[in-house]
Structure formats: C-alpha cells, structure tokens
Amino acid sequence: MRTVPQPIADILELARWAPSGDNTQPWRFEVVDERHLIVHAFDTRDHCVYDLDGHPSQIALGAMLETLSIAASTRGMRTDFRRRLDSPETRPEYFVELIPDSQLLPDPLFAYIRHRSVQRRPMHTSPLTDQHKQALQSAFGTFYTIRWFEGGIQRWHLAKLMFDNAKLRLTLPEAYLVHRNIIEWKTRFSEDRVPDQALGLDALTLKLMRWVMANWRRVNFFNTYLAGHLVPRVEMDLLPGIFCAAHFAILASKAPETIDDYVAAGRAVQRFWLTATSLGLQLQPELTPLIFSRYVREDRTFSRLPGAMNMAAMLAKRLPGLLQGNPVEQVVFLGRIGIGTAADSRSLRLSVGRLISGNK
Numbered sequence: 001m002r003t004v005p006q007p008i009a010d011i012l013e014l015a016r017w018a019p020s021g022d023n024t025q026p027w028r029f030e031v032v033d034e035r036h037l038i039v040h041a042f043d044t045r046d047h048c049v050y051d052l053d054g055h056p057s058q059i060a061l062g063a064m065l066e067t068l069s070i071a072a073s074t075r076g077m078r079t080d081f082r083r084r085l086d087s088p089e090t091r092p093e094y095f096v097e098l099i100p101d102s103q104l105l106p107d108p109l110f111a112y113i114r115h116r117s118v119q120r121r122p123m124h125t126s127p128l129t130d131q132h133k134q135a136l137q138s139a140f141g142t143f144y145t146i147r148w149f150e151g152g153i154q155r156w157h158l159a160k161l162m163f164d165n166a167k168l169r170l171t172l173p174e175a176y177l178v179h180r181n182i183i184e185w186k187t188r189f190s191e192d193r194v195p196d197q198a199l200g201l202d203a204l205t206l207k208l209m210r211w212v213m214a215n216w217r218r219v220n221f222f223n224t225y226l227a228g229h230l231v232p233r234v235e236m237d238l239l240p241g242i243f244c245a246a247h248f249a250i251l252a253s254k255a256p257e258t259i260d261d262y263v264a265a266g267r268a269v270q271r272f273w274l275t276a277t278s279l280g281l282q283l284q285p286e287l288t289p290l291i292f293s294r295y296v297r298e299d300r301t302f303s304r305l306p307g308a309m310n311m312a313a314m315l316a317k318r319l320p321g322l323l324q325g326n327p328v329e330q331v332v333f334l335g336r337i338g339i340g341t342a343a344d345s346r347s348l349r350l351s352v353g354r355l356i357s358g359n360k
C-alpha cells in the first residue's frame, strides 16, 4: 500500500467522516500528488430502492466535498472541485485541487466533523431558541431556507407521517434487501454499515428483528399475520418523531435538477448538520417520505408488492398539506432535530487506506 502524502492524508482523514445514506460512503480517492486528488464517486441506484436517481448519494457526495473543504481550510488551503463532464452520472469523478491561501481562516466547523452523528432515539422536546434557528439558517446562504415543524401538533403530524411511511419501508421486499445488507448485527460500531444498536430499538425487539430478518419468508409472515412492523415503527418512527424539538425541511429556492444541484444541496446540508452539532443539537434525517413521494409524482414503479404504489400515493398526498404551500419538489432534506446526548452506538468509517482506490 502506498503512503499518502501530507497534507492530503490529514484532510482525507477528516473528509471520510461525512454522512452518507446507510453509511455507504460512495466515494473512493486517488491521490495524484500533495496538491491534487481525484474523487471517484458512485451511487447505489441499481440495488437500493432509496437511492432514487442517485440523488441521496449525490447529497452525501456534496457533504463529503464540503467536509474536505473545511478540513483543507485548517491547513490554509482553498479547494477547487471540478466534475469531469464526461464521467457517467452514476460514477462521477471530481478533480480536487488544494490551493494555498494565506488569507484563509480555518473553518470553525472543523471541530465538529468527528462528533457529528445521527441520533435515532428520542430527544428532549424543549423548543429550539431563536438563536439556534438563526445560527442554523446562517449555516448556508440565502439560496436555502428552513421550514420548521414545531409544537406538539405539528410534531405529531410529522411523527405520524414517518410512522405510516415506515410501514411501507418495512414491508417492501426491495427495502428488505437493502436493510439486510446495511445492518451489522450485534454491534455498537460499524465501519461500513449501520450497527444494529444505532437503530433506536430496545434490546428485546432488536433480538426478535434480527431473527425475523434472517430471511424474507419470516419477514413476510410476521408482517402479514402478526403486524411485525408495529413495534419497530413505534420505536423507530413514532416516539422519536414526537420526542424532538422540531422536524425541519431544507428548501432550495429552485427545485434541484442536475447532479450539481444535488451536490450543492449536500454541501449546504453538511454545514447545517455541523452547525447543529456545534450548538449541542442532535439530528436524524428522514428522507424516505420524500423519496417515495417522488416515485409517485413521476409514476415510477418501485416495488413488486401489490398495493405499495397506492400506499405511497396516499402518503405523498399528505406532504403538500404539511409543507403549507412550500413546493415538495424544492425540499432537498427532511429531518428531526433536538437537544440530547450523542448516540452511544454509531457508524464508523473505512480507513483512508481502504478508501484510496487501488488499495485492498
């Protein structure tokens, strides 16, 4: 294995902590020299029902590029990213140049890169203060705005939406294949997946779920005859949805269309999430209702399960009402946020060595 030159080694050491859907880390790095590298990104749309058109992977890629930029600022370097226009959208490549800049100050968000993590369990319900909200809005420029869903009634509506949406998530055969591959069982930390203990389930339910998820026949039987999805949905969606300070939607001024739009949104999302961490707030993305609603809007079949499309259509109808006039197409991120302690089980990351393409 080749050694990575400085300062790239230190910069990648931090950049790899960016979040990605199901901790897929859809990027590999090729180091050209101590000032240049190539990011070989990829998406998982061919096998992951949630990665619709690769957009969630592109948001994650944006989060990683932003993290890389923040990390470079601590070394007195600006970053220039250029997407290779002839690289396929499913495997985009970015040339990264690190440019020394004596005027550049270290980005204060760098201190939170390692601490930022998902919290899937209930949080305090104390509302966010105006200072919190101002700091979170200032995390990105005016192109993105935040719509807050606060107070018991709005939180209940969002929690109920997540709870109902989770029925779809937990009964789809296509989603089962994803969950089976991305959950690492009996563990608190996982380098390349999501540890089961980070899912937000109590120990007994987790044990049962592990047994059930061993094969689709069990999943289907439990769901069909024993409402096997009910307790997991209460623990993973309903209670956390109620117990938080607020849900939020990040809206772009113009609906994203291109890969560059989604990558830009990802950069903004990461600044938002790191700022939340700096304020002592915890966060959980809640993207799946957005994804299923887009399948419905574009009339694209996503499951062989009879009735799945109808169920998704019913759920999709509720989103515009909840967003109160804000166009669903402009929402780039949905989540919940609140005061609370960091999760004691979390995803880790592949080492820099393993993320360097060509290394085994």
Ligand SMILES: Cc1cc2nc3c(=O)[nH]c(=O)nc-3n(C[C@H](O)[C@H](O)[C@H](O)COP(=O)(O)O)c2cc1C
Binding pocket: 017, 018, 019, 020, 021, 022, 023, 024, 056, 057, 059, 060, 063, 116, 117, 118, 120, 193, 194, 284, 285, 286, 287, 288, 346, 347, 348
């Ligand atoms: C685009 C995107 C979508 C995500 N969607 C969800 C989600 O719907 N539910 C959830 O619990 N976590 C979601 N996550 C969080 C990832 O699962 C998490 O970032 C990853 O497992 C790494 O864990 P960490 O953020 O704690 O380091 C999402 C992350 C990204 C970047």
